[in-house]
Amino acid sequence: MMPGRRWLVKLLVQAGRRLIVPRATGRVVVLCYHSIHPTKIFSSATPALLSQHLRWLKDQCELIPFGRIMEAARSSDGSRPRVAITFDDGYADNYEWAFPLLQEYAVPATFFLTSGLLANDPAVVARCARLRCAPPEAVRALEWSHVREMWKAGMEVGAHTHSHPNLARLNPAAIRKELQHSKSLIEDQLGAAVPLMAYPFGKPHRHFTAATMQLAAEAGYACAAAATFRGVQPSHSPFAVPRFFVPRDSVRTLAEKIAGAWDVVGLWQEHTLGGFA
Numbered sequence: 001m002m003p004g005r006r007w008l009v010k011l012l013v014q015a016g017r018r019l020i021v022p023r024a025t026g027r028v029v030v031l032c033y034h035s036i037h038p039t040k041i042f043s044s045a046t047p048a049l050l051s052q053h054l055r056w057l058k059d060q061c062e063l064i065p066f067g068r069i070m071e072a073a074r075s076s077d078g079s080r081p082r083v084a085i086t087f088d089d090g091y092a093d094n095y096e097w098a099f100p101l102l103q104e105y106a107v108p109a110t111f112f113l114t115s116g117l118l119a120n121d122p123a124v125v126a127r128c129a130r131l132r133c134a135p136p137e138a139v140r141a142l143e144w145s146h147v148r149e150m151w152k153a154g155m156e157v158g159a160h161t162h163s164h165p166n167l168a169r170l171n172p173a174a175i176r177k178e179l180q181h182s183k184s185l186i187e188d189q190l191g192a193a194v195p196l197m198a199y200p201f202g203k204p205h206r207h208f209t210a211a212t213m214q215l216a217a218e219a220g221y222a223c224a225a226a227a228t229f230r231g232v233q234p235s236h237s238p239f240a241v242p243r244f245f246v247p248r249d250s251v252r253t254l255a256e257k258i259a260g261a262w263d264v265v266g267l268w269q270e271h272t273l274g275g276f277a
Helices: 003-019 047-060 066-074 092-105 122-131 144-152 172-190 210-218 251-259 263-273
Strands: 028-033 082-089 110-113 156-159 196-198 223-225
Touching: 028 066, 028 251, 047 092, 047 251, 066 082, 066 156, 066 223, 082 092, 092 144, 110 144, 110 196, 144 156, 144 172, 156 172, 172 196, 172 210
Parallel strands: 028 082, 082 110, 110 156, 156 196, 196 223
Antiparallel strands: none
């Protein structure tokens, strides 16, 4: 995030804390992690921090799969917040560090895979390393055997395109290829349908458009994750489900996102970027 944008987000959150009375009851929220690692600079959390998050979430929230998130939003009953945990990209450290913790706490999660990274496509590996400002070994991907093990253990698996492009910059044919190729590769490995996906980068209009959403539906997906920072509402499109990034958040910051203090950031994102209802 650029320094100016980071400063504005900080101001918006401060305003949200003052002007909004955060109430977690009845909230429906999706969290987005990426790498989980003790030392990687670009990791979303260390294993120790993820453990703190999971302990707090398990105690304070009802944890549900991403595939049930719209159903949860449409049947909100004022109970404990319902939260889905997702991981983007498909790094090997998700299996090495995150998966054992998810099993320890008996928490479901969804893994959105960049299929070209898992296929060890040199161009995709180089692109992912460049995006993370890291050497190729730092973006080492999950093995397909690990994906199958996690899936059989009850984790959801979705697609994150094949090469992690900005879909808003591609023509329709290229978008279809990204959406369909990743879906078919993952389905071949699992031997099961893959109805879930997440847009790379995830900001509406900047990274995906209404046309992208339509192409995702045509490709056979039923639900797609974005990256606008707010809770999920019944009126939201299942092809633009908002999620909060979790960049090494403290438990306090995580709790604020669950309770709604950060939703003002999502409202600003949707206003300035032209978000989708």
